[in-house]
Amino acid sequence: MPHLKLRDGAELFYKDWGNPNGSIVIFSHGWPLSSDNWENQMFYLADQGYRVIAHDRRGHGRSTQTWHGNNMDTFVDDLEELFSYLKVKDAVMVGHSHGGGEVTHYLGKHGTGRFKKAVLVGAVPPLMLKTNSNPEGTEKSVFDTFRQAMRKDRAQFFLDVPSGPFFGFNRSGAEKSEGQIRSWWQQGMNTSFKSAYDSIKDFSETDFTEDLKRINIPVLVLHGDDDQVVPIEAAGLKSSKLLPQGKLKIYKGGSHAIHNVNVEEVNKDLLDFIKS
Template identity: 85%
Template sequence: MPFLELRDGAQLFYKDWGNPNGSIITFSHGWPLSSDNWENQMFFLADRGYRVIAHDRRGHGRSTQTWSGNNMDTFVDDLEELFKYLGVKDAIMVGHSHGGGEVTHYLGKYGTGRFKKAVLVGAVPPLMLKTSTNAEGTDKSVFDSFRQSMIQDRAQFFLDVPTGPFFGFNRPGATKSEGQIRSWWQQGMNTSFKSAYDSITDFSETDFTEDLKNIDIPVLVLHGDDDQVVPIEASGLKSAKLLPQGMLKIYPGGSHAIHNINIDEVNNDLLKFAQS
């Protein structure tokens, strides 16, 4: 398995699939998952001649379980090291949920020199937390309950999330996939407790507003209008307006995990955007 040794000695696991000479598309995963959560999109695009790259964020998946550095600045610094090492250029950057924040902050901090387009899928920007200036956000008590649930029984909490709101399996008439639930649980439990715990603050309290305003490439925003984890009113709708070249596609009835549930539609949207 390929690993990159980072500046602090941590090992970053990554996948580099498909045509080594093909156009590059990178993927950033959500909380508390790993690059495995993107396997349907990666296989689909690699099978069509693209070079697809995804990493396990530090503390997640197969990467080193560092005690500190579980924050957005460190995460995007890791990405820049990876992209430099792999020679990423003229590429498309894709991120889901927390990974959408990673994409946004990377482009805000390092600029768009390596990338020509980006895609945000059910992404957390501009700000998840409810504040005096962000009335559509989620109250801090919700994120406090996440942390408390982890402390009380992380294994059960990481079963409750995919069984319910993450995939929308708690909605009437939903077709529940036991496989999706088990995969989510396995990925989550492979993430270090400290990284998963710290990342709750990172994805909920990081304000990406200025990053969004400074991204000078086309950005496709894909969001389900029944996203129970990152409600579209506080995220996708706002991000599309803040982005200078933002384009929004709403998935009617779509959950937080549209790339895992609406697989064919998301795959085709990514391919169409890449080809445009």
């Protein structure tokens, strides 16, 4: 399995699928998952002739479980090393949830030189946390309960999240997938406790407002209007307005995991946007 040794000795796992000479699409996963969460989109686009690349964020999946560096600045610096090594250029960047924050901060910090477009799916920007200037955000006490649940029984907490709000399986009439739940649990438990714990603060308290304003390429924002994890009012609706070239598509009744639940629709939207 390919790994890249980073500047501090940590090893970053990545997948590099499809046509090696095809146009490049990069995927960044959400919390507390791995590149496996994008497998449907990666397979679909690779089958269309694209080169698709996805990494396991440090501390996640098959990457090194570092004790320090579980923060957005480190994550995006890791990506710049990976993109330099793989000679990424003229590519499209796609991120879900925490990974959408990673995409946003990468483009805000390192610029858009390697990329022509980006896609944010159920992404955390501009800011999840409720503040005086962000009244639509989520109370800090909610994220405190995440940390408490991890300390008490991480394994059970990582069953409760996918069984309920993540995929929207707690909604009346939802078609529950035991396989999706087990896959989420497995990915989450393969992430280090420290990285998963630290990342709660990272995805909830990082303010991406200025990053969004700096992104000078077209960005497609896909968000479910029944996202129980990252409510659209505090995220997709705001991000699409802050982005200089933002375009919003709302998935009616869509959960936080529209790319896992509404697979065919998301795949089509990605391909249409990439080709446009």
